[in-house]
Amino acid sequence: GAGVSQSPRYKVAKRGQDVALRCDPISGHVSLFWYQQALGQGPEFLTYFQNEAQLDKSGLPSDRFFAERPEGSVSTLKIQRTQQEDSAVYLCASSPRTEAFFGQGTRLTVV
Amino acid sequence: TQLLEQSPQFLSIQEGENLTVYCNSSSVFSSLQWYRQEPGEGPVLLVTVVTGGEVKKLKRLTFQFGDARKDSSLHITAAQPGDTGLYLCAGAGDGGSNYKLTFGKGTLLTVNP
Structure with missing residues (x-):
């Protein structure tokens, strides 16, 4: 497709379970971002990749959060031992330069 | 830490x-x-402003960037129900962190027919 694709769209996890969220960016976009959006809030920066290099992970809330982009295209955000406070929409965005194009997001609910 | 304050938080108009x-x-x-973000969707870019004092128009929407590049406004003329949604502003950092967007909490606009 032409846009950023995220899967799954919805994920329900039991507390303590590990989850993996996938992002397929727009082809050719060098930059890839992950944002977390809590209910009623704006998105908050998690991490930034330029090609396969993770240049900024300062927004990751804890060491339970891990992101990778091994071949400079598809990215995966992994959350280990999920907690209730991890419930949010996780947005992926890709960018050719400065303007970000967002996917539809994955809504994670931890029960 | 850079913060963006958006106001109003909620707006319901005719x-x-x-x-x-x-x-x-x-x-x-x-x-x-x-x-602009609709329920269940990701944010969709409307406009980028770069220069202090810059004004951009997109049909009935007018965007302005403050002279000091610290503030911005979005004006909608003759709002329509299709304008309903969450409007988010996001600033790109100055200098080496210009890839990172800081978002405001958004303004939830409802336009009633």
Whole structure:
């Protein structure tokens, strides 16, 4: 497709379970971002990749959060031992330069 | 830490009315972007403003970047029900962190027919 694709769209996890969220960016976009959006809030920066290099992970809330982009295209955000406070929409965005194009997001609910 | 304050947080108006949404910060941004987000979707970019004092128009929407590049406004003329959504402003950091967007909490606009 032409846009950023995220899967799954919805994920329900039991507390303590590990989850993996996938992002397929727009082809050719060098930059890839992950944002977390809590209910009623704006998105908050998690991490930034330029090609396969993770240049900024300062927004990751804890060491339970891990992101990778091994071949400079598809990215995966992994959350280990999920907690209730991890419930949010996780947005992926890709960018050719400065303007970000967002996917539809994955809504994670931890029960 | 750069913060963006958006106001108002909620706005409910009748079709045909005009409105203005504000985005303010004490920090300088290299650019500022406005997005519109509908329920269950990701934010969609409306406009990017880069130069202090810049004004951009997109049909009935007028965007302005403050002279000091710390604030911005979005004005909608003759609002329509299709304008309903969450409007988000996002600033790109100055200098080496210009890839990172700081978002405001958004303004939830409802335009009633």
